Amino acid sequence: MAFNVSGFVQVPWQHRTQEVPVPELKAWFDDGEPAVFTVRGLTANEIARANSASQAHRREAALAEALTSGSKSDITGAVQAALGRGPDLDPDIPRRMEMLCAGCVSPPCDLELARKLQEHHGVILFNLSNVILSLTGLGSDVEKKPANSTATPASAPPSSSPS
Numbered sequence: 001m002a003f004n005v006s007g008f009v010q011v012p013w014q015h016r017t018q019e020v021p022v023p024e025l026k027a028w029f030d031d032g033e034p035a036v037f038t039v040r041g042l043t044a045n046e047i048a049r050a051n052s053a054s055q056a057h058r059r060e061a062a063l064a065e066a067l068t069s070g071s072k073s074d075i076t077g078a079v080q081a082a083l084g085r086g087p088d089l090d091p092d093i094p095r096r097m098e099m100l101c102a103g104c105v106s107p108p109c110d111l112e113l114a115r116k117l118q119e120h121h122g123v124i125l126f127n128l129s130n131v132i133l134s135l136t137g138l139g140s141d142v143e144k145k146p147a148n149s150t151a152t153p154a155s156a157p158p159s160s161s162p163s
Contacts, residue, residue, distance in 0.1 A: 012143035013140040013141070014140060014142075015040040015135070016041045016139070016141050017039065018039060018040075018131055019036040020038075021034075021035060022124055022128075039128055039132050040103050041103065041137075042132060046099075046102040046103070047099075050096075053094035096125055097114035097118055099129045099133070100117070100128055100132065103128075103135075
């Protein structure tokens with residue numbers, strides 16, 4: 001059986017999404033709102049950017065060191081902190097933070113939120129990024145057409161009863 005290239009290219013696609021409970025963060029959600037993050041799968045470009053984040057981390061650390069050469073090591077640490085990086089940060093962490101920034105639908109996630117999760121709720125960062133990786137591996141889904149809510153089933157014609 002041949003692959004239907006035309007059908008594959010023409011069909012509308014949508015990212016797979018999943019709600020991920022984060023009960024540990026309940027205090028930061030509005031009252032009555034569920035403590036969930038909604039995440040989605042990534043595109044190939046987003047994966048590549050996330051994978052290159054660890055290389056960028058190493059370059060930023062080298063830049064911080066070069067900018068402060070001849071100065072005290074605490075200045076280097078301060079510059080790295082200003083860049084949001086540290087010399088002891090595992091290379092996988094910037095990658096996961098970038099994945100979360102790209103794949104978090106709700107709430108929107110920027111680098112500041114990703115850093116706070118990394119620093120204070122590392123397991124949540126890992127869990128969310130693992131779900132994003134899982135969704136990415138499944139690929140996008142064919143866009144589903146919304147059900148037509150204005151359509152009503154045909155009603156039976158009125159019965160004509162003899163009078």
